[in-house]
Amino acid sequence: MKVSLFATCLANALYPEMVLTMAKILKHLGQTVDVPEGQACCGQIAFNSGYFDDAREVARTLIDSFEHSEVVVGPSGSCIAMIHEYYPTLFENEPAYLEKANELIQKSYEFTQFVVDVLKKPDLGASYSAKATYHPSCHATRLLKIGDAPLTLLQHVKGLELVPLPEAQLCCGFGGTFSVKMPKISEAMVAEKAQHVLDSGADLLLGMDMGCLMNISGYLEKIHKPVKTMHIIQLLGEGMRS
Amino acid sequence: MxxxxxxxxxxxxxxxxxxxxxxxxxxxxxxxxxxxxNPKERASIFLDNWQALGGKGAIVESLEDTVQCLRGWFGDLLAAWPNKPQAIIAWDLLPTVAEYAFKALEWPLVRYTQAAQTAVDRYSLAALAELGVTGADRGIALSGTLVINSHPQRGRAISLLPPRHLTFIEASKLRDNLFEVLEELASLGIPPSAIEMISGPSRTSDIEMDLSIGVHGPIEVYVVVIDD
Amino acid sequence: MTMYNPTIDQRVDEALANDFLRLATRRATDRLRNNKYKATAELGDWEKWRQAGETIRTHVVANLDFYLQQLIGQIEKQGGHVHLAKTPADAIAIVRKIVADNNSKNVIKSKSMISEEIHLNHALEEDGSTVIETDLGEYIIQIAGEPPSHIIVPAMHKTRQQVADLFEPIAGHVLSSDTPTLTRFVRLQMRERFLQGDIGITGCNFAVANTGSIVMVTNEGNGRMVSTLPRVQITLMGMERIVPSFRELDVMLNLLARSATGQRLSSYTSILTPPKRASEADGPEEFHLVILDHNRSEILGDQTFRPALNCIRCGACFNVCPVYRQIGGHAYGSVYAGPIGSVITPLLEKDWKTWGHLPYFSSLCGACSEACPVRIPLHDLLVKLRARKTLSGHTPQIEQQIFKTYRYFFTHEKILRRALRLGSRLQWPLVRNGRISGGPPPLSNWTKSRTLPKVATKSFMQMWSELNP
Known part of the structure; x- marks a missing residue:
């Protein structure tokens, strides 16, 4: 399959190595990988803040950049959920783009969902020794409904001991602009999430959305309780190299 | 307006x-x-669920059973109740077994609707009584619920104001779920002025989520399932 | 883009500093949520029940005119009186008049969110009536002079000692703060009130259109007292609160009891078709139903927000909301708190200045929508409210500017690439050990409590095009 990567704005700017690792893993799985130019952001940051017009133009740019792609894969359940859940709303009055949006919805996947559900490769042959816990990000779980795909990948990593995260279903308090618009509430939320991470006894926190991980690890670092934090892609990348 | x-x-x-x-x-x-x-299972599950809510209950097969059961629950209490002749307030007509049982026990029943001239006086009597006795029109096994319709010969306060409420219900009146009960109620046409569904004693968790029984309604609730 | 009204900020600060409130909120919502899970799991296919609930509610709301007309007709046929109130002021005037016409002095109330919505008690007290809330939680906050902090557990924020302190002046002696003592005090205290009450005011969980019945659910039995003992019963209902017939009550009552408290049915579910029949020994002789619009008709006419009228006020969204969990109900400032409160308050009150903050009291995690027994897409509605606010020009200028800038860069990827490269060079004063901590607002809103990774020297897009020229 020819897979087009959607880097997502956050990973593009802050975690480029992780996206590169995603490309390597997909190539390793026999896929042809490309990165269409022009792509930048799903538009969620503006959409969630109520700026639909600004979000729509950013979304349009994204739709255009993937117009000729066969399959689109991104390292974030939240960004892919934005496409699936809200592009139809954004383009409800533009039949031409609504059709294009629906095409993108049909062919776009979050990374773990793509590997487990589409490629049917639950075992990437990775090994990584750590006691880890996993945060199921809200949008991937509730909106995109990727289910156990991330856990399936993790369960196949040799040497990885997975311990449950207490109250895992609770939002970490990131919420995009929420974290700066309601900083105190957001801080209270991430404080509780961080405590649950510490309570889990894990020395590694895993997830499949860099926004949430950046939030939790940023807080843990600020309170001087740094727990190593990795995107599942980063873990698989390192685990497959060894 | x-x-x-x-x-x-x-x-x-x-x-x-x-x-x-x-x-x-x-x-x-x-x-x-x-x-x-089957009906047997229904009666026993109804009773289990009623008891799980904090109610007391028994299935009786005869008058003797009923008498024994009532004596066991209230015999000692009755002796201690100060205002004995007015301690038990009841519907005008209870299920036959209940009527016979109270007669056999020689426990006097105050008939609510006839006990006073005005509603306010009836409420006072009910509030002073130790035990209110009613029948029920239906029961729901799944939720341990009694369904009691209002009627001129009954009175709604009997199941509400005394600290204890005792109900007699024929096993044949039990249903599996709320749906069946509502279907039957719908077929009545104009409903009675009150259909009270009662599932256990009065309860509240309003103070620090700490469960407490009997804040307003009956504190103790009893049901006798009559095996018919 | 952080400017919110200082009073809201203050309320949030107060809530976050109140350790008991936060502990109590966590404890209560955890309990209610876990009870709900158990109660819904045993029903079999919970999703089917939710679907059924959504179908019923959507149907009723889409035919609200028909069902209201039917309900009004039935109630009048049975000798009840129906009063239609366009505004909270209308509703208050109607109740005032009924109380005055009956020369009533002792008003006893069971829980009604409508009476909170219209702020009824104060008006009646001004007229010289004694108004007593009889639900234990409502009674506590009535004495304290506070609004409910949770739709099902209104006094959740009070410690038992605070409750004892509130009761003591009424009791006239010292009360120990154990639950049995406090509840026994209320039982005795309230008994007199119940027996003396000449008007009972109740809420309404559902009204049944084809029979003219109202359905009321309580656990304490106070709802039964208030609807059985006083000579006059007034029931307040929001105009959307209807089911077509008894049949639909199966789904609605199961959804309500299980979602609210995890019970199979509440202790008391009363289906009342007042007034009492002439030959009956008890029950109200006179019945008034007050139906409140208060901009619900506006919501009805708005396709986007119409699903908000499907709400059955179970509180399940409160119990899963991570924002409510941290700040409790009072920080919202509104009568209805939690996710549903954040949706309906701006719609009912139509005042962005006062209530415009509410749609932002959400991280949009979607837990509320997932928990809602009638499948209201609450987090969607919150986003759409934000969009309405933006469109109406009520968002800060600087915020509008920020998103214009965002739009420019993220529709011009090549320029964005250059901007990121520039950013990675300019960020050095903020970087310590490879992380950013500090900086000006709005960045500081993040860095006050978290560090941030620095902008990569090369963005992924840059990196990729260099690797694959």
Whole structure:
């Protein structure tokens, strides 16, 4: 399959190595990988803040950049959920783009969902020794409904001991602009999430959305309780190299 | 105060059409319903669920059973109740077994509807009574619920004001779930002024989520299931 | 883009500093949520029940004019009186008049969110009536002079000692703060009130259109007292609160009890068709139903927000909301708190200045929508409210500017690439050990409590095009 990567704005700017690792893993799985130019952001940051017009133009740019792609894969359940859940709303009055949006919805996947559900490769042959816990990000779980795909990948990593995260279903308090618009509430939320991470006894926190991980690890670092934090892609990348 | 037509017409305009003249149809979604296989199971599960809510209960098969059961629950209490002749307040007519049992025990029953001239006086009597005795029209096994319709010879305060409430219900009146009960109630046409569904004693968790029994309604609730 | 009204900020600060409130909120919502899970799991296919609930509610709301007309007709046929109130002021005037016409002095109330919505008690007290809330939680906050902090557990924020302190002046002696003592005090205290009450005011969980019945659910039995003992019963209902017939009550009562408290049915579910029949020994002789619009008809006419009228006020969204969990109900500032409160308050009150903050009291995690027994897409509605606010020009200028800038860069990827490269060079004063901590607002809103990774020297897009020229 020819897979087009959607880097997502956050990973593009802050975690480029992780996206590169995603490309390597997909190539390793026999896929042809490309990165269409022009792509930048799903538009969620503006959409969630109520700026639909600004979000729509950013979304349009994204739709255009993937117009000729066969399959689109991104390292974030939240960004892919934005496409699936809200592009139809954004383009409800533009039949031409609504059709294009629906095409993108049909062919776009979050990374773990793509590997487990589409490629049917639950075992990437990775090994990584750590006691880890996993945060199921809200949008991937509730909106995109990727289910156990991330856990399936993790369960196949040799040497990885997975311990449950207490109250895992609770939002970490990131919420995009929420974290700066309601900083105190957001801080209270991430404080509780961080405590649950510490309570889990894990020395590694895993997830499949860099926004949430950046939030939790940023807080843990600020309170001087740094727990190593990795995107599942980063873990698989390192685990497959060894 | 707003005129009804004006109010309704405004809603119709918000809905962008004229008000329907006949009951609008819709396709109801089916839900899986709780079903039990036989009456014996129904009675025993009803009782389990009633007890789980904090009620006391028994299944009786004879007058002797009933007498024994009532004596066991209230015999000692009765001796201690100060206002004995007015301690037990009841419907005008209880299920036959209940009537016979109270007669056999020689426990006097105050008949609520005839006990006083005014409603306020009846409430006072009920509030002073130690035990209110009623029957029930239906019961729900799944939720341990009694369903009691109002009626001129009954009175609603009997199951509400005394600290204890005792109900007699024939096993044949038990249903598996709420749905069956509502279907039967719907077939009554104009409903009685009150249908009270009672599931256990009065309860509250309003103080620090700490469960407490009997804040307003009955503190102790008893049910006798008559095996018919 | 952080400017919110200082009073809201203050309320949030107060809530976050109140350790008991936060502990109590966590404890209560955890309990209610876990009870709900158990109660819904045993029903079999919970999703089917939710679907059924949504179908019924959507149908009723889409035919609200018909069902209201039917309900009004039935109640009048049975000798009840129906009063239609366009505004809270209308509703208050109606109740005032009924109380005055009956020369009533002792008003006893069971829980009614409508009476909170219209702020009824104060008005009646001004007229010289004694108004007593009889639900234990409502009674506590009535004495304290506070609004409910949770739709099902209104006094959740009070410690038992605070409750004892509130009761003591009424008791006239010292009360120990254990639950049995406090509840026994209320039982005795309230008994007199119940027996003396000449008007009972109740809420309404559902009204049944084809029979003219109202359905009321309580656990304490106070709802039964208030609807059985006084000579006159007034029931307050929001105009959307209807089911077509008894049949639909199966789904609705199961959804309500299980979602609210995890019970199979509440202790007391009363289906009342007042007034009492002439030959009956008890029950109200006179019945008034007050139906409140208060901009619900506006919501009805708005396709986007119409699903908000499907709500059955079970509180399930409160119990899963991570924002409510941290700040409790009072920080919202509104009568209805939690996710549903954040949706309906701006719609009912139509005042962005006062209530415009509410749609932002959500991280949009979607837990509320998932928990809602009638499948209201609450987090969607919150986003759409934000969009309405933006469109109406009520968002800060600087915020509008920020998103214009965002739009420019993220529709011009090549320029964005250059901007990121520039950013990675300019960020050095903020970087310590490879992380950013500090900086000006709005960045500081993040860095006050978290560090941030620095902008990569090369963005992924840059990196990729260099690797694959």
């Amino acid at each position: 707003t005129n009804t037509n004006e109010f309704i017409n405004q809603l119709a305009s918000k809905l962008g059409r004229a008000t329907p003249t006949e009951t609008p149809n819709y396709v109801a979604s089916n839900v899986p319903q709780y079903r039990l296989s």
